[in-house]
Amino acid sequence: MALRFGARVRLSVLCAVTALLVTLVQPPAAADEPLPRTVSGWLPYWDQEGAYADALRHAAQLHTVSPFWYRAAAADRIEGHPGAGETRIIDGLHAAGIKVVPTVMETMERGALADILTDPALRATHIDTLLTLVAGHTYDGIDIDYESIATTGDTAYPAVRAAYASFASQLCAKLHALGKKCVLTVSPQTATTGRIWDYPALGRAADTVRIMGYDLHWQGGSAGPLATPQWYDDILRRATALIPAAKLEMGLPAYGWDWVDGGATRHVTWREAEALRTTKGIPYHLDPDSRTPHFRYEEDDSVRDVWYQDATGVAADVPVLRRYGIRNTTIWALNFEDPQLWPVLGRV
Known part of the structure; x- marks a missing residue:
């Protein structure tokens, strides 16, 4: 006989709580046992001091910090955000045993990045520009977070996919020749998303491939959880x-x-x-x-719908990561997080 609605809800809650308890009851590390350095995190330039202090507080778990410092504006031009390349922060992170691998992102007009990647001469120029950036500082490598090509249409998709894979392979090889790390940040690949990324080629080229496991429901879409197990x-x-893995x-x-329906979505x-x-x-x-945590509230005669992530929500995801042998995680972003997230990440 089918369960009544109330019974189904109670059963769902019981299953969620049970899964969470299975994760949380594992014994903590002994007092003299160091936490594993399995976490990295992005350091947002708009909260540089707070995020830097957060990184130092959790240095025992962090192996890499990626300051969100640079934007690719053209094949031959990388622009710095406020505070980019601040020596005090680089030296402080290094002193704490944390590698500094800054992120280069881009917000080019539609098609501009694809034009750079698919033109061998422009691609070579861009790679040289990135290498010059890395060589000019005491960075341990670089993180490439190029997202505008993700929406490439069907006609251009195969060429852009192959061109990005070539770019990644060439850049990573040259970084490795300099003794530097090559990190690639990509969107998730599912049945309907992420096809622009040639995962096998990127995995061969890079030291680390970061999958942005968030925005299942995003700013421009309908309300809902950012991620689920x-x-x-x-x-x-x-x-x-x-x-x-x-x-x-x-x-x-x-x-x-x-x-909120019909209004502006806010980041929190x-x-x-x-x-x-x-x-x-x-x-x-x-x-x-x-x-994941969720609540609604009223404002100006409208109902606003908030979905966010905390340590309890992440703890429910940990068994999935373990099942696939994933030990390394990265946080978007430092000083955004629930402080109780850190012990949870120590159990991944």
């Missing part, structure tokens, strides 16, 4: 079949979105989401399906 299972089942880092969200860090929930006097609620 089921989604992670789909992502990692595909990824580990194409890239060695030891080379993969699963990107975890430390933030959320605050949606975990800290901001929890402060908002507390101010509104709303009880903590874990969505039984996604196992």
Whole structure:
């Protein structure tokens, strides 16, 4: 006989709690046993001091910090965000035993990055420009986070996919010749997303491939969880079949979105989401399906819908990561996160 609705909800909640307890009851590391350095994190330039202090607080677990410092503006031009290349921060992270691998992102006009990648001369110029950037500082490598090509249409898709793979292979080889790390940040590959990335080729070229495991529901779409265990299972089942698990880092969200129908979606860090929930006097609620925190509140005669991630939500994802042999994680972003996230990541 089918379960009544209330019974199904209670059963779903019980299953979620049981899975969480299985994760959390594992014995903690002994007091004299160091936490594993299996975590990396992006350092946002708009919260540089707070994120830097956060990194130092958790240096025992961090192996790499990627300051979000640079933007590729053209084949021969890399622009720095405020604070880019600050020696005090580079030296401080190194002194804490943390590698510094800054991120280069891009927000070029549609088609501009594809034009650079598919032109061998422009591609070579861009690689040289990136190498000059790395050589000009005491960086340990570079993280390439190029996302505008992800929406390439069917006609150009095969050529752009192959061109990005060639770019990655050539750049990584030259970085390795300099003794530097090559990190590639990509979007998840599922049945309907991420086809622009040639996962096997990128896995062969890079030291690390970071998968951005967030924005299952995103700023421009409908409200919902940023990630779920089921989604992670789909992502990692595909990824580990194409890239060695030891080379993969699963990107975890430390933030959320605050949606409203017909209005602007707001970005919220975990800290901001929890402060908002507390101010509104709303009880903590874990969505039984996604196992992520979620609440609604009223503002200006509208109902706003907040989904975000915290340590409890990530703990529900940990068994999936373990199942696929993923030990390394990366956080978007430092100083956004629930402080209780760190011991959870120590169990991955």
